[in-house]
Amino acid sequence: MAVFGYARVSTTDQTTENQRLEIQAAGYVPEFWHADTVSGKAHARQRKEFGRMLDKLRAKDVLVVTKLDRLGRDAADVLATVRLLADMQVEVVVLQLGKTDLSSAAGKLLVMMLAAVAEMERDLLVERTQAGLERARAEGKTLGRPLKTTPEQRKAMIEGYAAKIAVSALARQYGVSRATVLSVVKPA
Known part of the structure; x- marks a missing residue:
């Protein structure tokens, strides 16, 4: 035993x-x-x-x-x-x-x-969490991780990508990952 x-x-x-x-x-x-x-x-x-x-x-x-x-x-x-x-x-x-x-x-x-x-109890916790998130959205709060780039930087990335600047070059220029650049220039 x-x-x-x-x-x-x-x-x-x-x-x-x-x-x-x-x-x-x-x-x-x-x-x-x-x-x-x-x-x-x-x-x-x-x-x-x-x-x-x-x-x-x-x-x-x-x-x-x-x-x-x-x-x-x-x-x-x-x-x-x-x-x-x-x-x-x-x-x-x-x-x-x-x-x-x-x-x-x-x-x-x-x-x-x-x-x-x-x-x-677990279901009630999920319900309370969802209600809190909906209230935050209704109050205009931004949920999730803070963005790594400013609106100006995102606009410049889109323009740079349209001008055929490589994704890797844009990532180095703005100090972010290639995935971040791609999420800006090719949103889901």
Whole structure:
């Protein structure tokens, strides 16, 4: 019997260290540690480290995660992942849930309810983000990265390109990449 720890964060700005510390504080010392930096939108089986971990897991092993949403992207994915692990005879410990047998009828119900709530929270977050973006647009705010060039520089690039000046020369002249010049002279 081996103990596996798994953590996931969404961006490279985040770290899985807090999840590791939480697992250790709960008394688990994972012999194998797997962590992914991938959006919660990716299904569990699409995650590189999760897939590697699945290849190593054997019957009677223990998988420890801090929260249920580490196991999948939505209610269906979490349930499928829990079923897969149960079929593999792997004990899944979700610290958020305490010592609940996720393969029991009550455990399955709990997993489904919590995964559905997590999915709803994620959907509400997306809705709030979209509403904020729409409000910002309505207020006339420019969204996205700041432009690397001024309107005058963009006009000069277009004129230079029309006069057959090479894209590389324009990029050097304005201190930007060729891709930036191309996005100005040949907009999508």
